Amino acid sequence: MTEKIEKRHKALREKLVEIAEQRIAADGMEAVKARDLAKTAECALGAIYNVFDDIREIILIVNGRTFQRLGDAVQHDLAGRENTSPTERLITIANAYLDFAVENTNLWRSLFDIPFSSDLNAPQWYWNELDRLFQYIAGPVNECCAQMSDTDRTLMTRALFSSVHGIVSFGIENRTTPVARDELERMIEQIIIGVSGNK
Amino acid sequence: MTEKIEKRHKALREKLVEIAEQRIAADGMEAVKARDLAKTAECALGAIYNVFDDIREIILIVNGRTFQRLGDAVQHDLAGRENTSPTERLITIANAYLDFAVENTNLWRSLFDIPFSSDLNAPQWYWNELDRLFQYIAGPVNECCAQMSDTDRTLMTRALFSSVHGIVSFGIENRTTPVARDELERMIEQIIIGVSGNK
Numbered sequence: 001m002t003e004k005i006e007k008r009h010k011a012l013r014e015k016l017v018e019i020a021e022q023r024i025a026a027d028g029m030e031a032v033k034a035r036d037l038a039k040t041a042e043c044a045l046g047a048i049y050n051v052f053d054d055i056r057e058i059i060l061i062v063n064g065r066t067f068q069r070l071g072d073a074v075q076h077d078l079a080g081r082e083n084t085s086p087t088e089r090l091i092t093i094a095n096a097y098l099d100f101a102v103e104n105t106n107l108w109r110s111l112f113d114i115p116f117s118s119d120l121n122a123p124q125w126y127w128n129e130l131d132r133l134f135q136y137i138a139g140p141v142n143e144c145c146a147q148m149s150d151t152d153r154t155l156m157t158r159a160l161f162s163s164v165h166g167i168v169s170f171g172i173e174n175r176t177t178p179v180a181r182d183e184l185e186r187m188i189e190q191i192i193i194g195v196s197g198n199k
Numbered sequence: 200m201t202e203k204i205e206k207r208h209k210a211l212r213e214k215l216v217e218i219a220e221q222r223i224a225a226d227g228m229e230a231v232k233a234r235d236l237a238k239t240a241e242c243a244l245g246a247i248y249n250v251f252d253d254i255r256e257i258i259l260i261v262n263g264r265t266f267q268r269l270g271d272a273v274q275h276d277l278a279g280r281e282n283t284s285p286t287e288r289l290i291t292i293a294n295a296y297l298d299f300a301v302e303n304t305n306l307w308r309s310l311f312d313i314p315f316s317s318d319l320n321a322p323q324w325y326w327n328e329l330d331r332l333f334q335y336i337a338g339p340v341n342e343c344c345a346q347m348s349d350t351d352r353t354l355m356t357r358a359l360f361s362s363v364h365g366i367v368s369f370g371i372e373n374r375t376t377p378v379a380r381d382e383l384e385r386m387i388e389q390i391i392i393g394v395s396g397n398k
Binding site: 158166167186196 | 351355366386387394
C-alpha cells in the first residue's frame with residue numbers, strides 16, 4: 001500500500017468513526033447503518049469495508065473513545081481530591097460516572113449493548129481503557145479494604161463498579177418516573193459508605 | 200360479546216402468551232413476531248389484534264409471569280430461613296435472583312429490555328409482581344437498618360436490588376470469560392455484608 005493510499009484510508013476511517021459517534025449519540029447504536037455512513041462520508045459502500053471489518057468494528061472504536069472520555073471525566077473530578085478519604089473518592093468516582101451517563105446516555109448505553117466478553121476479541125487498547133476505569137476504583141478500595149486478600153479487593157472493585165452501574169442504569173431507564181437525582185446519589189452513597197466502612 | 204366468544208378469546212390469549220413465552224425463553228424478546236405467533240397458534244394474523252393491543256402487550260404479560268416465577272423462586276429459597284439473620288436472608292434472596300437469571304436468562308433479560316418506566320402504562324398486576332420482589336428485600340433491610348429513616352430504608356432496598364442486578368448482569372454477559380460462579384456470589388456477599396453491617 002502506498003503512503004498516499006494509507007493516508008486516505010486513515011482519513012476515511014476517522015471520518016466514519018466521527019459520523020458513527022454522532023449517530024450513536026443522537027439515536028443509539030442501532031442507528032449506525034452502512035448506507036447512511038457511506039452517504040454522509042461521501043464514499044462508496046464498499047469503501048467502508050476496505051478500512052473496517054464490519055460496522056461492529058466502528059462501534060467498538062466509538063466505544064473505546066467513550067471509555068476514554070469517561071476515564072477523563074473521572075480523572076477530572078478526582079483532581080485536587082487526592083487527599084480526601086477513600087470513601088469520599090469512591091463517591092466522587094461514582095458521581096462522575098452518574099454525570100457522564102446522564103449527559104452521554106446513548107454513547108454510554110452503547111458500551112454495554114455490545115457484549116462485554118472475551119468473545120468480542122477487542123483490541124488491546126480497548127481493554128486498556130476499561131482497565132483504566134477499574135484502576136481508579138481500585139485505588140481507594142485498596143486503602144479502605146487493606147485488611148482483605150488481594151482476590152477479595154479485586155472482586156470488591158468489580159462489585160462496586162457493577163453496583164454503581166446497576167443503580168445508574170435503573171435510575172436512567174426510570175428517569176420518566178420521579179426518581180430524583182439526589183435519591184440516586186443517596187443510593188450510591190449508601191452502598192459505598194456501607195462497603196468502605198466509611199473510612 | 201357472547202360468553203362463547205369470550206371463552207374463545209380467552210383461550211386464544213392464553214395460547215399466544217404460551218407461544219410468546221417459549222419464543223422469548225429460546226431466543227429473546229426480539230423473536231416474538233406476529234406472523235410466527237399466528238402460524239403457530241393456527242389463527243389469522245388479525246385475530247391477534249382482536250385479543251391484544253399489540254405484541255408489546257403480549258411480552259408484558261410474559262414478563263408479568265416471569266416476575267411471578269421469580270418471586271416464587273425467592274419465596275421458595277427463603278422458606279425455613281425466617282429465623283436466620285437479615286444479612287443471611289438478603290444473601291439468600293440475592294442468590295435466588297442469580298440462580299433465576301442464570302436458569303432463565305432470556306426471560307429475565309426481557310424484564311429489563313422493556314423500559315421500566317411509568318410511560319409503560321403497565322397494568323396494576325404487573326406493578327404488584329414487581330413490588331412483591333421489593334417487599335422480600337425490604338423485610339430484612341428494615342431489620343438491619345432499623346436506625347435509618349423510612350426514606351433511607353426505601354432507597355436502600357432499591358439500591359440493593361440495583362446493585363445485585365448489576366453484579367448478576369455483568370456476570371451473565373461476561374459468562375464466556377472466566378468469571379466463576381463463586382466469584383459472583385462473593386461479590387454479592389461483599390456488598391450485602393457491607394451495607395447490612397453483617398447483622
